Amino acid sequence: MAAIELHGVVKRFGPITAVDGLDLDVPEGICLGLLGPNGAGKSTTMRLLTGQALPDAGELRVLGHELPGDSKAARAEMGVVPQLDNLDVDVTVEDNLAVFARLYRVPDVGAAVDRALDLARLRERRRDAVDELSGGMRRRLLLARGLVHDPKLLLLDEPTVGLDPQIRTELWTLIDNLRSRGKTILMSTHYIEEAERLADEVALMTNGRIISRGRPAELIVEHAGRETAEIYAPPDRLAEARARAEAGGLRVRPAGPAIAVVGSERARDGSVPDDAVRRAASLEDVFVLLTGEEAE
Amino acid sequence: MSEKVSLGRLEPAAIGGVMSREVANFRTYWRGTTFSSVLEPIVYLLAFGLGLSATLIDDVDGLPYVEFVGTGMVATAVIFSSAMPAMFGTFVKHRFQNTYDAILAAPVDVEELVSAEMLWIGLRSSVYGCFPLLVTMAFGLDPKPAMLLVPIFCFVTALGFAGFGVTMAATVAKIDQFNYVTALFVTPLFLVSGAFFPIEGLPEGLQVIAQLNPLHQLVELVRGSAFGFESIDLVRLAGLIVFALVMWRLSINRMEARLID
Numbered sequence: 001m002a003a004i005e006l007h008g009v010v011k012r013f014g015p016i017t018a019v020d021g022l023d024l025d026v027p028e029g030i031c032l033g034l035l036g037p038n039g040a041g042k043s044t045t046m047r048l049l050t051g052q053a054l055p056d057a058g059e060l061r062v063l064g065h066e067l068p069g070d071s072k073a074a075r076a077e078m079g080v081v082p083q084l085d086n087l088d089v090d091v092t093v094e095d096n097l098a099v100f101a102r103l104y105r106v107p108d109v110g111a112a113v114d115r116a117l118d119l120a121r122l123r124e125r126r127r128d129a130v131d132e133l134s135g136g137m138r139r140r141l142l143l144a145r146g147l148v149h150d151p152k153l154l155l156l157d158e159p160t161v162g163l164d165p166q167i168r169t170e171l172w173t174l175i176d177n178l179r180s181r182g183k184t185i186l187m188s189t190h191y192i193e194e195a196e197r198l199a200d201e202v203a204l205m206t207n208g209r210i211i212s213r214g215r216p217a218e219l220i221v222e223h224a225g226r227e228t229a230e231i232y233a234p235p236d237r238l239a240e241a242r243a244r245a246e247a248g249g250l251r252v253r254p255a256g257p258a259i260a261v262v263g264s265e266r267a268r269d270g271s272v273p274d275d276a277v278r279r280a281a282s283l284e285d286v287f288v289l290l291t292g293e294e295a296e
Numbered sequence: 297m298s299e300k301v302s303l304g305r306l307e308p309a310a311i312g313g314v315m316s317r318e319v320a321n322f323r324t325y326w327r328g329t330t331f332s333s334v335l336e337p338i339v340y341l342l343a344f345g346l347g348l349s350a351t352l353i354d355d356v357d358g359l360p361y362v363e364f365v366g367t368g369m370v371a372t373a374v375i376f377s378s379a380m381p382a383m384f385g386t387f388v389k390h391r392f393q394n395t396y397d398a399i400l401a402a403p404v405d406v407e408e409l410v411s412a413e414m415l416w417i418g419l420r421s422s423v424y425g426c427f428p429l430l431v432t433m434a435f436g437l438d439p440k441p442a443m444l445l446v447p448i449f450c451f452v453t454a455l456g457f458a459g460f461g462v463t464m465a466a467t468v469a470k471i472d473q474f475n476y477v478t479a480l481f482v483t484p485l486f487l488v489s490g491a492f493f494p495i496e497g498l499p500e501g502l503q504v505i506a507q508l509n510p511l512h513q514l515v516e517l518v519r520g521s522a523f524g525f526e527s528i529d530l531v532r533l534a535g536l537i538v539f540a541l542v543m544w545r546l547s548i549n550r551m552e553a554r555l556i557d
Contacts, residue, residue, distance in 0.1 A: 050401045052401070052557065075403045086394035099313065100398075103310070
């Protein structure tokens with residue numbers, strides 16, 4: 001059984017179509033990275049899955065429960081780690097977890113809190129108020145709160161947005177552990193490295209729909225080839241280089257102050273200048289080519 | 297397909313879970329809230345009760361003015377410990393703290409969330425509402441067995457005003473718009489409740505409005521418990537129950553529109 005099944009899902013906010021005929025199946029036991037730029041519809045998709053947004057069309061099933069009618073039953077079996085920190089800051093770490101253990105009807109609240117504290121490595125801080133914790137600890141607590149009831153499915157909405165690299169790496173290790181324990185995870189992100197690092201499969205989302213999906217390595221081979229050549233030059237020379245590469249049948253994408261010629265292993269003489277910096281093709285190349293957005 | 301889903305079934309465990317969150321937070325700020333809830337009626341009683349009775353008013357309808365005001369102050373304690381926290385607390389939790397997003401990601405529906413918030417505020421107000429009565433006893437009011445009903449009267453009234461507060465929080469666009477609610481509803485309701493002066497002194501039109509004021513019903517019920525009930529008091533209580541039920545459904549309706557896209 002697929003953990004998540006979305007078919008033809010549409011969600012509009014007035015004149016804006018945030019989700020536009022979305023088809024998405026997430027098999028059990030994998031971590032699917034929902035990768036897309038800001039405004040792609042990722043967070044709206046998450047809200048649809050938790051029943052906090054109602055679709056205008058389409059079918060949704062989560063863990064066998066049809067949404068929105070059976071949303072409550074679905075939510076009982078899934079955990080959510082939100083993008084924004086919505087912990088109760090004046091309340092202790094263990095009380096934050098205990099409240100959610102009760103909300104999820106966990107029979108043994110004390111044991112569930114202890115397990116969650118161990119997962120987040122916050123046992124020694126259990127009696128501290130949340131506002132005494134560092135940013136990284138608060139993020140770990142958010143993750144632990146989403147797991148306090150040992151859910152079958154975990155929704156991570158931009159789990160490391162706004163965090164510094166060290167804390168991000170800490171969170172990745174935690175998420176990786178969950179993945180290796182066989183949890184089904186749907187993780188929305190706009191960080192390429194995060195998707196590459198954590199996801200078994202990546203679904204690229206833009207303008208409210210999935211435009212490509214596969215294992216990161218497969219997506220790279222399919223859309224970007226083996227090699228990418230980056231050209232750094234003044235703007236007029238860049239324009240020339242772009243024209244020559246495109247005339248040679250190669251695809252070119254923006255790369256900050258440079259341009260990147262994707263699939264440069266197929267370049268004929270003169271298509272790519274000799275002083276171009278050649279590197280292995282990456283998921284970032286795929287992301288920018290398919291979405292038209294600069295990556296982070 | 298975008299119809300709102302209401303399961304029409306309240307799970308006590310869901311309501312209990314939401315209330316446990318309120319209790320956990322209350323443990324961090326109960327001292328300040330309780331202090332003001334005890335001190336304010338004392339200040340009002342000293343100012344209005346003793347101050348006015350020493351200079352201008354001896355008694356009202358045969359009741360010493362301090363006892364008249366003291367029993368009326370129960371209503372002011374209830375509205376200020378129910379409507380105001382419901383308005384501001386709900387708004388802050390929704391808009392700034394994103395608390396409701398976290399709760400609604402769990403198996404809790406909007407109906408359960410709102411019911412829990414109202415129940416918690418009602419229970420708290422039923423305790424705070426009793427403080428003015430206790431303070432008035434210190435100023436000479438005779439305790440009566442019927443006064444044991446006062447927490448129930450306070451609870452029912454507070455439920456209605458909590459629902460009113462949640463409805464307002466789900467309606468206003470910005471927090472400063474609560475100024476309109478306070479000026480147009482809360483302050484007039486508490487001034488024209490009969491807490492400080494009998495409503496019979498008002499122009500007839502205003503008397504009719506005052507009779508529709510839930511706070512006035514509470515004032516009369518509390519005075520009934522202290523000085524003797526009348527048969528109409530059952531109608532007053534029924535009116536408060538209806539007020540609470542109407543506000544409950546209205547607040548759920550408004551919050552669903554606000555919280556579910």
